[in-house]
Amino acid sequence: MYAIVDCNSFYCSCERVFQPKWDDRPVVVLSNNDGCIISRSDEAKDLGVEMAGPYFIAKPLIEKYNVGLFSSNYNLYGDMSMRVMDTLRHLAGDRNVEVYSVDESFVNLFFLPQNKLREFAMELRHTVERWTGVAVSVGVAPTKTLAKLANGIAKKYKRQTECVAVLETGEKIAKALRITPVGKLWGVGGRSQKKLNDLGIHTGWDLRNMPEEWARKNLGGVVGVRLIKELRGEEAIVMDTYEDKKMIATTRMFGNAVTALADIKEAVATYTARTAEKLRRQNSAAGMINVFVVTNEKENRKAVNPHFRHGPTYSSHIVLPYPTSQTNELIKPAIALAEKLYREGKQYKKAGVVLSGIVPDDAIQANMFEQQKSIGRFLMEQIDNINFSMRGDVVKFASSGTKRNWKMRQDFQTPRYTTRWNELCKVS
């Protein structure tokens, strides 16, 4: 049996821990650049604030009902996430916890007898809440997909379920599948939903009863087959042990459109530094670097797809002479790529740096600059240690610049309560 433990309105919950006056009032958290709504409390949901909707559209509603407004504070959420996951590991054992995203973990419950499942799930819920202040919902079932389904039910019927739903019998699973629209299943997105509905498949139960061979032909091949197996209670998606990322990226919208090459270069250098840091944190090196920029050219884009919000993406990549994790070795090619992509007179909305061809750092072949490299490696470690302990980028490369014309908007940001001494929560 698997549990999925999912934090309720995670970003909102994190903000409320440090500002309890918002506990019973509607709150929302905005994406970078204060662009759209990426977390909303139940109260905000009830007011009709749309998830992932643009802030400017929800603004009248937000102002009318005095909804609490927060810019995203990833330093805080990252740290709170660690606390939640550590609590789960403490209760279930390190190896039985698979962190799935910043606010969700799967927990393997094979060590529990059937009649202890609910009790243990409740213990997970209560302990996380007591130790971190973050409320969670728990779904338990024989497969990951069904556990996600159970979790959806726990969240939807919070009061009846006390945020914990266990589907341990065929009967309960069937009932849950019958009341769940197929589009709500884990792994069924908008495209597949439409396709399934057109074929007269509307509920999870309808899909569960389709033949596997049909899924192989009509539902994304092996992906569809796995989904149906999982719905029937056959494990097809197993616990994932930790693996290094195969691609690491930093991409951002600019606060305002940017036209100067100097600004683009500065942004690309900063993103490269941030990406290299992520790379070193998992002890990897990258063999390829890809830089892209997005303009705001509008012509003809809307006609093709009315949802197009920005212009075309221009991208280019360089295969590095040898894999590296050093910021200085990555910034040079990144800047060269930015220069190559830049066109005078265009307006740029966004840029990004993507590292791939990722290998373990200790597997890097020795090269002529071995000695120089080890010095560089030492330097990188020092910079990382300083930056990590300060949870910001205190030490920067000169090419990252200091003006930051392109920096994003964050008008409602809260302090980094848990990662900066001088931003600690004060109790008066």
Add this chain to the structure above:
DNA sequence: TCTGGGGTCCTAGGACCC
């Protein structure tokens, strides 16, 4: 006027090899 920022897995099709 104003619409995140990451990731993963899979498939199809081209290039190339024997």
Add this chain to the structure above:
DNA sequence: TCTGGGGTCCTAGGACCC
């Protein structure tokens, strides 16, 4: 006039997730 059959590796793009 007649023109195989496998196999691998790579890339682009689709679909999905949070």
